[in-house]
Amino acid sequence: MHPGLWREIWILIGIAVLSLFFGALTDHPFLIAACGFGFYIAWTLRHLRNLHRWLLDRRAGDIPEAGGLWGEVFDEIYKLVKQASRRQDQLSGMLARFQKAASAMPDAVVVLSQAGDIEWANRSAAGLIGIRYPHDAGVRLLNLLRVPGFAQYLERGEYVEPLEITSPDNREIHVSIQITPFGSSQKLVIGRDVTRLMRLEQMRRHFVANVSHELRTPLTVLGGYVETLRQMDQIKMEDLKKHLSTMHEQSLRMQRLVDDLLMLSKLETASPRTHDEPVDVSALLTSLKEQAMLLSGENHHDITLETDPSLKLLGSREELHSAFSNLINNAVRYTPAGGTIRLTWRAAGDGAEFAVTDTGEGIAPEHFPHLTERFYRVDTARSRASGGTGLGLSIVKHVLLRHDARLEIESDVGQGSAFHCVFPEQRVARA
Numbered sequence: 001m002h003p004g005l006w007r008e009i010w011i012l013i014g015i016a017v018l019s020l021f022f023g024a025l026t027d028h029p030f031l032i033a034a035c036g037f038g039f040y041i042a043w044t045l046r047h048l049r050n051l052h053r054w055l056l057d058r059r060a061g062d063i064p065e066a067g068g069l070w071g072e073v074f075d076e077i078y079k080l081v082k083q084a085s086r087r088q089d090q091l092s093g094m095l096a097r098f099q100k101a102a103s104a105m106p107d108a109v110v111v112l113s114q115a116g117d118i119e120w121a122n123r124s125a126a127g128l129i130g131i132r133y134p135h136d137a138g139v140r141l142l143n144l145l146r147v148p149g150f151a152q153y154l155e156r157g158e159y160v161e162p163l164e165i166t167s168p169d170n171r172e173i174h175v176s177i178q179i180t181p182f183g184s185s186q187k188l189v190i191g192r193d194v195t196r197l198m199r200l201e202q203m204r205r206h207f208v209a210n211v212s213h214e215l216r217t218p219l220t221v222l223g224g225y226v227e228t229l230r231q232m233d234q235i236k237m238e239d240l241k242k243h244l245s246t247m248h249e250q251s252l253r254m255q256r257l258v259d260d261l262l263m264l265s266k267l268e269t270a271s272p273r274t275h276d277e278p279v280d281v282s283a284l285l286t287s288l289k290e291q292a293m294l295l296s297g298e299n300h301h302d303i304t305l306e307t308d309p310s311l312k313l314l315g316s317r318e319e320l321h322s323a324f325s326n327l328i329n330n331a332v333r334y335t336p337a338g339g340t341i342r343l344t345w346r347a348a349g350d351g352a353e354f355a356v357t358d359t360g361e362g363i364a365p366e367h368f369p370h371l372t373e374r375f376y377r378v379d380t381a382r383s384r385a386s387g388g389t390g391l392g393l394s395i396v397k398h399v400l401l402r403h404d405a406r407l408e409i410e411s412d413v414g415q416g417s418a419f420h421c422v423f424p425e426q427r428v429a430r431a
Contacts, residue, residue, distance in 0.1 A: 051077070108175070108191035114184060116140050116154070128175050128191045130168045141189070154179065154187075164194065174198050203374075210375040210390070214257055218250035260391040263322055264374070267398035276314040278429050281345050281354065282307040284321060289343060292328045299337040307345040311352050312429040315403045323399035326392035327356045327419050335360040335416075350425040357418040363411040371409065372397040396421075403427055 018036060026032065051074065099120065102109045108125035110118060117140055121133035129145055136144060142151055147165045159179040167173035174195045180188045225243045229235065289305045296303065313320065331341045339359040346353060363371070363378055370376045375390035393407075396419075400407055404424050411417035 106193070108189070110141065110189040110191075112141055112187040112189060114186060116142065116187075118144075119186075125191065127169065128167055128173065128193060129165075129177075150177065153177070162192075164198075207374060211257075211261070214375070214390070215254060218254045221250045222247055257391075260395060264391055264395055264398065267319070267395065267402065270402075272402070276427075277317065278312045279315055279317045279320055280309075281311060281313050281320070281352075282309045284317065285324065285343055285345055285354075288321070288325050288328050291325070292332050292341070295329060295332045299332075299335075299339075301332060301335055301338070302340045303332075303343070304341070305343045307343075308347060308352075310430055311345065311347060313352070313403070313423060314427050314429055319399045319402065323396045323421070324354060326396050327421075330392055331356050331358040331360065331417075331419075334358070339416075347428075348422060350428075352423045352428045354421040354423075355418060357416065359416040362413040362415050362417055363409070364413055365411075368409055368411075372407070 018032075099122075103122040105122060106124055108128040108131070109122045110125050110129070110131055111120040113119050117138050118131060118133070118136050121131045121136070125131040125133065131141070131144060142154065145168065147168060149163060150165060153159075153163045159181070163177040165175050165177055167175050172195070173193060175191045176194045178190045178192070180190070182188055225247050229240075229243060285305055285307055289303055292301075292303055328341075328343065335341055335358045341359075342355075342357045344353075344355045344357075367376075367378050371378075372393045374394045376393075377390050397407060400421055404427055406422050408420040408422060409417070410420070
């Protein structure tokens with residue numbers, strides 16, 4: 001038994017003994033005992049009242065002083081209170097750190113009560129799902145987030161699959177909502193911006209559709225000619241040469257498409273270049289000009305080249321060859337017969353610039369933002385007739401990005417176009 005409790009028991013025994021002793025002297029033992037035990041009860045009630053007052057308002061002062069068993073009780077209660085206060089401070093600190101971390105998250109985070117009211121939300125919730133804390137604290141989430149399907153999703157109780165919605169504040173932002181129950185029927189709502197993922201998925205679908213469409217035409221032509229040749233008993237040499245020539249053109253078209261796709265995939269997935277070599281752009285353009293004249297053929301384009309042999313570029317010769325050849329070949333394909341194509345390589349400010357200027361039909365300004373997209377064509381029929389794959393300017397864009405350069409486009413409908421590849425100073429090496 002606790003020593004303090006023994007002490008209280010001995011006090012009660014002492015009161016009883018003294019009451020019997022003084023009661024025998026005064027012939028009033030019960031009166032003396034009642035006074036003794038009444039004093040003990042009053043002393044106990046006084047300590048109990050002090051403890052009750054202190055528990056009601058602990059800010060009023062320190063814990064009451066007392067001796068004996070009550071003193072030990074007060075000391076133990078004081079220790080428990082201090083421990084609870086430290087735990088509360090720790091929990092408050094953890095909660096503050098959690099809120100600070102959640103506030104810094106790019107995803108929307110909303111804590112709902114058992115009734116579905118908003119208890120807390122981070123800053124990102126305002127831009128993604130229109131919840132502004134503390135202004136919307138205590139408001140039901142369903143009253144603020146009125147988007148199709150969300151009410152059924154929240155009340156259904158099955159949150160294995162996320163729900164994709166459109167942001168109520170910005171119709172161009174797509175948000176993936178995921179709900180996680182926790183605690184006593186509370187819910188944690190997390191909204192993630194999936195706009196980029198949806199755009200990538202849309203681009204992927206368009207890419208697959210475009211590749212399938214681009215390959216279907218030459219494959220159909222090849223299949224048709226092969227089937228025709230199989231069914232012919234006798235084949236004239238002239239017809240055979242004609243058919244084989246067409247089949248060869250279609251196979252080259254598919255080969256160009258596959259080569260451009262491989263080059264584009266390589267550019268998109270390759271790691272940033274760490275070792276660059278000096279590229280003799282003048283020599284490279286001289287070779288590309290000769291190829292352009294062969295491509296021009298009977299169209300007899302007037303192709304001129306002006307270069308500064310002292311300017312070299314730090315980069316990949318293979319990638320620059322691909323970008324420059326695409327620009328030059330586009331100029332040859334889309335410039336009418338007898339037109340002029342001018343190639344220039346010169347210093348521009350602190351850097352350098354490669355430009356291809358033609359006298360073709362030109363491009364309307366509304367097409368400029370889309371020219372570097374995959375398979376985008378200003379004139380689909382003419383592009384396919386000229387043998388283009390629709391990937392040339394997309395390759396140019398990625399090559400220039402890998403060389404810290406930019407593409408500038410100038411064009412007037414009916415007066416021609418000019419494509420400028422502007423390279424920064426750190427990419428230019430002067431002889």
